[in-house]
Amino acid sequence: xxxxxxxxxxxxxxxxxxxxxxxxxxxxxxxxxxxxxxxxxxxxxxxxxxxxxxxxxxxxxxxxxxxxxxxxxxxxxxxxxxxxxxxxxxxxxxxxxxxxxxxxxxxxxxxxxxxxxxxxxxxxxxxxxxxxxxxxxxxxxxxxxxxxxxxxxxxxxxxxxxxxxxxxxxxxxxxxxxxxxxxxxxxxxxxxxxxxxxxxxxxxxxxxxxxxxxxxxxxxxxxxxxxxxxxxxxxxxxxxxxxxxxxxxxxxxxxxxxxxxxxxxxxxxxxxxxxxxxxxxxxxxxxxxxxxxxxxxxxxxxxxxxxxxxxxxxxxxxxxxxxxxxxxxxxxxxxxxxxxxxxxxxxxxxxxxxxxxxxxxxxxxxxxxxxxxxxxxxxxxxxxxxxxxxxxxxxxxxxxxxxxxxxxxxxxxxxxxxxxxxxxxxxxxxxxxxxxxxxxxxxxxxxxxxxxxxxxxxxxxxxxxxxxxxxxxxxxxxxxxxxxxxxxxxxxxxxxxxxxxxxxxxxxxxxxxxxxxxxxxxxxxxxxxxxxxxxxxxxxxxxxxxxxxxxxxxxxxxxxxxxxxxxxxxxxxxxxxxxxxxxxxxxxxxxxxxxxxxxxxxxxxxxxxxxxxxxxxxxxx
Amino acid sequence: xxxxxxxxxxxxxxxxxxxxxxxxxxxxxxxxxxxxxxxxxxxxxxxxxxxxxxxxxxxxxxxxxxxxxxxxxxxxxxxxxxxxxxxxxxxxxxxxxxxxxxxxxxxxxxxxxxxxxxxxxxxxxxxxxxxxxxxxxxxxxxxxxxxxxxxxxxxxxxxxxxxxxxxxxxxxxxxxxxxxxxxxxxxxxxxxxxxxxxxxxxxxxxxxxxxxxxxxxxxxx
Numbered sequence: 001x002x003x004x005x006x007x008x009x010x011x012x013x014x015x016x017x018x019x020x021x022x023x024x025x026x027x028x029x030x031x032x033x034x035x036x037x038x039x040x041x042x043x044x045x046x047x048x049x050x051x052x053x054x055x056x057x058x059x060x061x062x063x064x065x066x067x068x069x070x071x072x073x074x075x076x077x078x079x080x081x082x083x084x085x086x087x088x089x090x091x092x093x094x095x096x097x098x099x100x101x102x103x104x105x106x107x108x109x110x111x112x113x114x115x116x117x118x119x120x121x122x123x124x125x126x127x128x129x130x131x132x133x134x135x136x137x138x139x140x141x142x143x144x145x146x147x148x149x150x151x152x153x154x155x156x157x158x159x160x161x162x163x164x165x166x167x168x169x170x171x172x173x174x175x176x177x178x179x180x181x182x183x184x185x186x187x188x189x190x191x192x193x194x195x196x197x198x199x200x201x202x203x204x205x206x207x208x209x210x211x212x213x214x215x216x217x218x219x220x221x222x223x224x225x226x227x228x229x230x231x232x233x234x235x236x237x238x239x240x241x242x243x244x245x246x247x248x249x250x251x252x253x254x255x256x257x258x259x260x261x262x263x264x265x266x267x268x269x270x271x272x273x274x275x276x277x278x279x280x281x282x283x284x285x286x287x288x289x290x291x292x293x294x295x296x297x298x299x300x301x302x303x304x305x306x307x308x309x310x311x312x313x314x315x316x317x318x319x320x321x322x323x324x325x326x327x328x329x330x331x332x333x334x335x336x337x338x339x340x341x342x343x344x345x346x347x348x349x350x351x352x353x354x355x356x357x358x359x360x361x362x363x364x365x366x367x368x369x370x371x372x373x374x375x376x377x378x379x380x381x382x383x384x385x386x387x388x389x390x391x392x393x394x395x396x397x398x399x400x401x402x403x404x405x406x407x408x409x410x411x412x413x414x415x416x417x418x419x420x421x422x423x424x425x426x427x428x429x430x431x432x433x434x435x436x437x438x439x440x441x442x443x444x445x446x447x448x449x450x451x452x453x454x455x456x457x458x459x460x461x462x463x464x465x466x467x468x469x470x471x472x473x474x475x476x477x478x479x480x481x482x483x484x485x486x487x488x489x490x491x492x493x494x495x496x497x498x499x500x501x502x503x504x505x506x507x508x509x510x511x512x513x514x515x516x517x518x519x520x521x522x523x524x525x526x527x528x529x530x531x532x533x534x535x536x537x538x539x540x541x542x543x544x545x546x547x548x549x550x551x552x553x554x555x556x557x558x559x560x561x562x563x564x565x566x567x568x569x570x571x572x573x574x575x576x577x578x579x580x581x582x583x584x585x586x587x588x589x590x591x592x593x594x595x596x597x598x599x600x601x602x603x604x605x606x607x608x609x610x611x612x613x614x615x616x617x618x619x620x621x
Numbered sequence: 622x623x624x625x626x627x628x629x630x631x632x633x634x635x636x637x638x639x640x641x642x643x644x645x646x647x648x649x650x651x652x653x654x655x656x657x658x659x660x661x662x663x664x665x666x667x668x669x670x671x672x673x674x675x676x677x678x679x680x681x682x683x684x685x686x687x688x689x690x691x692x693x694x695x696x697x698x699x700x701x702x703x704x705x706x707x708x709x710x711x712x713x714x715x716x717x718x719x720x721x722x723x724x725x726x727x728x729x730x731x732x733x734x735x736x737x738x739x740x741x742x743x744x745x746x747x748x749x750x751x752x753x754x755x756x757x758x759x760x761x762x763x764x765x766x767x768x769x770x771x772x773x774x775x776x777x778x779x780x781x782x783x784x785x786x787x788x789x790x791x792x793x794x795x796x797x798x799x800x801x802x803x804x805x806x807x808x809x810x811x812x813x814x815x816x817x818x819x820x821x822x823x824x825x826x827x828x829x830x831x832x833x834x835x836x837x838x839x840x841x842x
Contacts, residue, residue: 003633008826010637011679017642022634022709024650250649252642304649304707335652336666 002089002097009083017253018046019080021094025249025303027063027070028095034069036180038062038172039093039100039141041073041108043118044530049074050249051257053311054109054147054168060245061169068176071095071103072249075118075528076125084125091126100126104140104179107164107172110149113507114500114530116156119145120522123159130519131158132206137188142179146172150203151233151280152459152567155507157205158515161189162196164203165570166233167266169243171201197227201234208569210512216553218511218564232571232607239266239285244295247302259307259340260299264292264324268313269595271602273381273586274370274412276458277313279574283604283612284595289320293327300337307338315341319596365396368407371415372422378589379414381582386426390433397434402444404430410477410495411455411469413586417480423450424484427491450493452481454501458508459567460574462582467556468505474498499537503529505555511566514554517547575603622659623691626720627701628842630683631676635711640675646712647687654703657693673724673841674798674833677805680732682830686842688720716842728836730798731781732806733829737789741821747785749821750792753813754780761812763804774812777804789826798833 010016031037040059042049049055055072062070071093076084083089090099100106106128108119120130128143129135135143145156146164153163164171175196182192190206197204207227213219223229236242248260267284268277287295296308308328318324332339369389371377377384393404408423427448434446454474457463469477478495485493507514521543528534544551559565561580568576578601585592592600596618605611631638638646648668651658660666671688691700697717705713738746753759759774782793796804810825817823833841 008824011825015639016637016678017639020634020637022711024646024653024707024709250646252638252646254642254645300652301655302653304652304654306648306652336660 002092002099005087005089006092006097009080009087009089013080013083014077015253017251018074019076019094021072021097023249023251025247026072026095027059029063029066029069031069031096031098033066035067036069036105036176036183037103038068038070038105038107038176039073039103040070041100041106041122042075043108043110043115043122044075044528045077046074046251047253047255050251050255052109052111053261053263054111056245056248056261057243057263058109058146058168058172059249061173061243062176064243065173065176067180068173069095073100073106073122075122081121081125091122101128101141104142104183105176106141106143108143108145108147110145110147110156112530113149113504114535116507116518117522117526117529119156119159120519121527132161133158135161135189137190139179139183139187139189139192142189142192144175148277148280149508151276151570151572152508152510153203153205154210154512154566155510155514155518157512158519160205161193162202162204164234165201165231166572167236168234169236171199171234174199175202194225194227197225200232203231203570205512210566212511212513218566218568221564221566221569223569230569230571233280233573235283235573236266236285237608240287240291246295246298248299248305250303250305257309258305259309260296260303260305261309261311262292262296262299263287263311264315265312265318269317270314270383271381271582271592271594271600272370273379273462273582274409274455274457276461279460279579279602280572281313282573282602283608284317286318289324289327292324293331296328297331300332300335306336307340308332309340317594317596365393365401365403366405366407367392369426370407370409371412371419372408372424372426373419375589376412376415376419376422378591379586380412381586381592383591383594386429389426390429393430394433394437397437397446398439400444402434403447403449405449405451406430408450408452409455410452410481411474411498411501413463413466414589415469415477417477420477420480421484423452423481424488424491424493427493428488431488431490446490448491450485450491452478452493452495454496454498456501456505456508459565460572460579462579462586464509464565464579465559465561465583467558468502469498470552470556471498471502474501496532500529500532500535502551502555503537503540506551507554509566510554513547513549517543517549520546573602573604573607575606578602623695623697624720625689625691625697625700625717626842627687627689627704627714628716628718629685629687629712629714630681631685631712632681632683633711635709636679636681638712639678640672644670644672650704650708651689653707654700656700656703657691657695659690659692671724673800674727674730674803676830677807677828680828680830683715684830684832684842686833718842722835722841725800726835727799727833727841728797729795729834729838731831731834732794732796733831734792734794734806734810734825735789735827736792736810736823737826739822739824741823743785743787743789745821746790746823747783749817750783750790750813753816759809759812761808763808772804772808774804774809778806778809789823793831795834 059070062068073093092099123130142161144162146168150163193204196202197207207225209222211219265286267281269284272278370382427450430448457466521540524539526539596613658668661669676682701714701717760771762769763772777797779795784791794806
């Protein structure tokens with residue numbers, strides 16, 4: 001235990017409560033009773049990582065098994081990292097305060113491309129060889145990862161023993177079961193990895209050879225040692241009965257999302273063409289209102305949280321949202337619990353729902369039309385009309401709101417300067433709709449904030465073929481936006497430098513050769529790339545140059561339908577043919593109805609062998 | 622309605638919880654324990670919890686104090702048992718009783734501080750301490766809500782005991798505490814550390830609050 005060694009360092013760093021564990025709800029076990037230890041690493045700071053629901057779910061799944069112990073690990077801030085390095089304190093887990101290099105698994109959750117250098121830094125702090133090939137034949141520690149970025153894990157292939165593809169609630173335990181069995185038999189690392197590759201949802205990158213064409217594109221991905229040609233993601237089929245955390249580790253220090261969270265549905269029916277999550281997490285599955293209320297009630301009772309939030313890609317797409325809200329409001333109001341509802345869609349935001357939400361303390365409204373003109377919204381299949389947005393804003397204004405935040409993207413396929421100016425025109429019509437109302441909120445003036453992000457094409461979306469706009473194109477469009485918004489005193493627009501989005505695009509659709517670039521960037525000092533105060537694009541450029549690779553090849557090159565993509569050996573249920581059809585439709589600004597209205601034949605039912613919805617019942621509803 | 626004054630300890634891992642975080646932690650503990658705590662009435666009702674004297678980050682204590690009211694049918698003892706069942710093991714209630722003294726009665730607090738020697742010897746450190754504390758006044762700047770003020774630590778600190786150990790010093794101090802004047806022993810330790818000559822270095826290894834006292838020297842709780 002490192003307690004004695006850590007303690008003297010803590011009083012000289014910011015927010016030491018992040019580094020010492022001991023929170024209510026943290027799971028303590030006696031390591032003598034434990035057969036397999038899993039260090040669950042979130043490659044960002046405690047206050048970000050502790051907000052992550054995926055981590056809480058898997059922490060519960062693993063710790064529910066008496067013979068396994070899952071502990072938490074986060075990235076230390078610079079001040080504590082320096083103290084750790086100066087005093088030879090290796091990366092440790094918060095429950096036992098023991099070094100993670102002694103664990104059986106070091107498992108990262110990877111939800112964002114800009115945390116890749118943090119992964120290397122954490123492995124280095126742990127004292128574990130960064131490259132998989134340098135870890136030798138001793139079985140432990142197995143360095144693994146899961147999370148949405150693993151749909152294209154290729155840029156990280158050099159560093160990991162295995163990846164969990166898809167949902168981890170059952171998969172992680174199956175891999176731990178196999179490991180525990182083989183550990184008792186004295187297996188080597190490569191023996192274990194070969195056996196693990198046979199589990200559906202496990203991807204062992206070292207069991208695949210990747211070759212390249214002269215133009216730099218992939219020529220072949222060849223499995224070896226019996227590894228499957230396609231790694232199919234895992235899903236939970238019985239979503240009502242999946243393991244959920246009945247308690248959380250309740251932190252002492254304040255974190256980003258410091259509240260109880262209940263997941264109400266997984267997947268999304270909408271099929272917005274830019275949205276990776278909308279395709280990765282198919283099929284759509286929802287929990288019944290009874291299950292949602294029961295899980296929420298237990299969670300509030302066990303955590304003591306004063307706020308409950310619902311988690312999903314689109315909460316208002318729950319088929320029984322009114323029943324769900326009634327049930328939740330009944331118990332939250334009695335118990336002085338605030339209920340917050342992120343992820344509401346504009347089009348089905350009814351007056352009835354709004355009235356229910358008004359019974360809850362509200363804190364500003366945000367909507368995401370994503371594009372400024374109807375044409376471009378059709379291109380991205382964001383099936384929201386201007387009328388719907390204006391109607392919803394009006395309801396919100398009548399409810400006493402006067403500040404609305406609108407989210408947009410720039411750099412979308414087929415986008416023109418008119419589409420950019422359309423952002424401000426749309427915002428102006430929201431302003432107009434405020435003044436057209438007879439009963440305006442008294443003493444308040446309307447304020448519209450437009451947040452405009454740079455679009456990043458992602459794998460497993462219909463836009464995976466598209467070049468990202470170059471820096472010059474984005475900077476031009478930002479200028480167009482700036483000119484359009486000047487003189488509108490009730491509209492504010494904000495945007496950022498495209499650098500982070502460019503790097504995100506490179507890493508999202510990158511291949512294995514990027515491994516050496518990431519390593520080089522980290523060696524040159526890149527860390528916490530998602531944090532603007534740490535982000536050093538110049539160092540990334542140097543790293544690319546040193547490795548003889550070009551960012552533009554990955555970010556802003558059009559990709560043909562015939563090209564073999566670095567992630568083509570991953571099977572996320574969604575067919576490439578479907579993505580091509582959707583991309584073609586996008587070019588014609590054609591819409592695809594949402595899944596509940598009509599099945600788009602995305603490929604999911606070929607695997608699940610059943611329709612996602614009871615269309616007869618849907619038609620009646 | 623039963624008014625309760627609870628004494629709790631804050632040790633090991635729990636000593637890094639800041640005062641603000643501690644209040645939030647306790648509020649959540651009441652909800653987890655299902656103890657019917659009294660809520661303030663008003664536009665924004667919240668659980669009524671009162672901490673008469675904050676403890677600095679990093680200090681351990683066996684005598685921290687918290688007031689609340691039970692609004693329902695539950696004994697103080699049951700409330701304490703239920704809270705302890707849901708609180709971290711390093712943060713536990715040790716006593717519940719009806720409040721007797723007023724918060725404004727708090728006048729002093731006793732502390733035990735351990736200094737370790739990282740350069741030099743314990744004997745040298747002891748000699749330096751004796752010289753340091755023999756000064757007629759020890760003036761330091763203290764940050765307050767209204768800016769900075771000069772404080773004479775010599776006039777404020779009562780040294781109850783000094784003990785030389787193999788690798789450092791143990792000190793027992795009585796410092797002014799309460800709602801109007803509050804002097805943190807760390808101020809004295811910082812001033813001492815800063816006064817040390819080259820070749821002699823120390824740091825505060827451990828600090829603990831031993832008692833919260835009223836002006837007449839009796840225990841607050």
